[in-house]
Amino acid sequence: MAKYRGDRKASHSKGRKYDRDPGETRLWFCRSCGTKERTGELPLGWYRLERKTFQESEGRSPWLRLGLYCSIACINDQTPRLRGIEAEVDRGELDPAGFDAITRRAR
Numbered sequence: 001m002a003k004y005r006g007d008r009k010a011s012h013s014k015g016r017k018y019d020r021d022p023g024e025t026r027l028w029f030c031r032s033c034g035t036k037e038r039t040g041e042l043p044l045g046w047y048r049l050e051r052k053t054f055q056e057s058e059g060r061s062p063w064l065r066l067g068l069y070c071s072i073a074c075i076n077d078q079t080p081r082l083r084g085i086e087a088e089v090d091r092g093e094l095d096p097a098g099f100d101a102i103t104r105r106a107r
Contacts, residue, residue, distance in 0.1 A: 031067035032074035046070050049082075053089055064089065 028043055029036045037043045049066040056062045066082060069075045075082075088094035 028068060030070040030074050032069055032077045035070045037070075042068070043070070047072075047075060049075060051086070051089070 023040075025038050025040050027036055027038050028046065030046070037046075042048060047069045049069060050063045051066060052062050053064045054062045064085075066085065067078065069078070085094065
């Protein structure tokens with residue numbers, strides 16, 4: 001079970017640090033090809049793609065998580081999806097604060 005530091009809510013989706021029990025692992029998956037790996041931290045060689053969408057305020061993270069990818073080829077395969085997200089954020093049609101909760105529900 002993860003142990004959170006202080007009163008701050010910790011979340012993988014926001015990239016905040018928290019302590020893990022020794023030996024604790026989780027399942028990581030590539031958003032593009034679906035490759036899965038069980039490990040205690042982001043698998044070696046994988047990419048965590050994020051976009052800064054606003055200046056940090058009121059404890060909200062300014063980072064929009066766009067996905068975890070096992071290779072550059074997988075990031076490249078997601079270019080149409082990423083362009084669509086970028087356009088929606090730039091037009092103000094997508095609230096970055098709510099985006100992570102939406103993608104988590106879609107899994």
